[in-house]
Amino acid sequence: MSFNKFRTLYVIIASLLLLAACKNKYDLPDQPLANYIKVYMPAAVNNPVSRVLAITDSAQVIIYGADYGGAGYPQADIPVTFSVNPALVDSFNRANNTAYTLLPEHGYTLSETSAVIPRGQLSTPPLELAVKTSGADGIAALKDYLLPISIVKSTITVNEQLRTVYFVIRAQPNLADYPDFDRSAWRIIGFSSQEASGEGADNGRAVFAIDNNAATYWHTQWQGGSPGPPHYITVDMGAVKTLHGLSFLDRQSDNDGKPQSVTVETSIDNLSWEPAGSFTLQNTKDLQKQFLSGFRDARYFRVNILSSYNATYTHLAELNAF
Numbered sequence: 001m002s003f004n005k006f007r008t009l010y011v012i013i014a015s016l017l018l019l020a021a022c023k024n025k026y027d028l029p030d031q032p033l034a035n036y037i038k039v040y041m042p043a044a045v046n047n048p049v050s051r052v053l054a055i056t057d058s059a060q061v062i063i064y065g066a067d068y069g070g071a072g073y074p075q076a077d078i079p080v081t082f083s084v085n086p087a088l089v090d091s092f093n094r095a096n097n098t099a100y101t102l103l104p105e106h107g108y109t110l111s112e113t114s115a116v117i118p119r120g121q122l123s124t125p126p127l128e129l130a131v132k133t134s135g136a137d138g139i140a141a142l143k144d145y146l147l148p149i150s151i152v153k154s155t156i157t158v159n160e161q162l163r164t165v166y167f168v169i170r171a172q173p174n175l176a177d178y179p180d181f182d183r184s185a186w187r188i189i190g191f192s193s194q195e196a197s198g199e200g201a202d203n204g205r206a207v208f209a210i211d212n213n214a215a216t217y218w219h220t221q222w223q224g225g226s227p228g229p230p231h232y233i234t235v236d237m238g239a240v241k242t243l244h245g246l247s248f249l250d251r252q253s254d255n256d257g258k259p260q261s262v263t264v265e266t267s268i269d270n271l272s273w274e275p276a277g278s279f280t281l282q283n284t285k286d287l288q289k290q291f292l293s294g295f296r297d298a299r300y301f302r303v304n305i306l307s308s309y310n311a312t313y314t315h316l317a318e319l320n321a322f
Helices: 003-022 042-046 087-096 206-210
Strands: 038-040 049-054 060-064 067-069 078-084 108-110 114-117 127-131 144-154 164-172 187-191 231-249 259-267 274-280 288-308 318-321
Touching: 038 144, 042 049, 042 164, 049 060, 060 164, 087 144, 087 164, 127 164, 187 206, 206 231, 206 318, 231 259, 274 288
Parallel strands: 049 164
Antiparallel strands: 038 067, 060 127, 078 114, 078 144, 108 127, 144 164, 187 231, 231 288, 231 318, 259 274, 259 288
């Protein structure tokens, strides 16, 4: 063996011995598999779970239940008990800055408050929350309710983060039954600002939000000043109508500034105004129809845009009511 080969072999052996001598010894804590076996409500992964229900003579059904989480399959039946805890509505509202009302007890039934995850299976049978949306016991339309359903008892550990599913439930009429109003007598009687010239001779001004042309739009001022939100636009419909909701068609481009957070006010005389609803519009070019918080008679309505997507200005191609 040459000297160089001998030296290389020596270095390799020495390095291996050094690594072996320096190897750390770790005493890992005992981690029983049972610590990772828990039951949970799978719907709670998407909390809060929103459900918009049709107004029909028959009850509308929402599914709930419990699942087994862990290695393998349960070796024995796992009884699970469910309950509605009204106190969780207040804590949810405080944590999320919301003001939901508990779904009234007369407006729903639970098919079961106890079920079993059978041996060798991963979930209970589907359980049904049946909500009444019409009749004497039906819940009020166009109102958001909260119903927390929790696992309150199980023979194995419950995953605390997924113990409770929060259902946000709303009964709503069919939008297809409410066509848009004729706007031939409408007038724009107020607005926070408009871009009078920067968008071209036939664009930018508030009147273009009611001109039946999706290619034109109202744009808040940006030339010579750019006022921030809130922005508003006020419409005189020319006569008192029963106002059910509004429809919005955003500017047909990918520009920032589409309305996001919106409130609506209504009036009979353009003097006394009442809040009529609030909602969050999507960042889309698609038509968006929104019911108000309740049906009301009005001649005038005002749309207040509190925030826009990625901008302090805003724009709107078409504004209608139904």
